[in-house]
Amino acid sequence: MQDADIERLKKSVRTYFNLEMACVAEMLELGRSLKPQQVTLVPERREEITTEGGLDITTDPSRIRNAIEALTDAGIRVSLFIDPTRAAVEQSKKLGVPAIELHTGSYSHRPESPDTLESLRDAARRGADLGLAVHAGHGLSVRNVGLVAEIPEIEELNIGHSIISRAVFVGLDRAVKEMLEAMRTARSS
16 A cells, blocks of 8 residues: 555545554654544554554553654544453553554454453453443454454454455445444344
């Protein structure tokens, strides 16, 4: 994705614009100039094909705090993409963000494991108890989204790859409807 692509998206998105980006100077400057409604800080390493875990918010918390303050000062809501652990949730609260996104990758790779689901449930409860907006995402599909969608504290699911991959075969409209139906079914049970 090029900067011009993001600028076009900013102009065309008619709903909530959440820019996921690395916590590096050039991306922070881009975020501050575009002024999306929200920035979600994510770990991003050039050698990764996709994000393999949550943002490291403990090794250098002042770097993260400075990024949060710079974005917040620009009027942008900030969320942190974190591993689903109590420690990461509590550190996020200390850093002063209003929202977190729980990394669902471990669950997505092993949805049959009760431990991965319980980690998500526990982190979501703790986040809500601390007054954080709780979001989740990564690797979710129509087949595995149900148990995550059932977690009442999770307000938002961020799902892109699976919907776009499915859309290649059935079209975007149907792919989105299938995902929404899977989430609604789970929430109503």
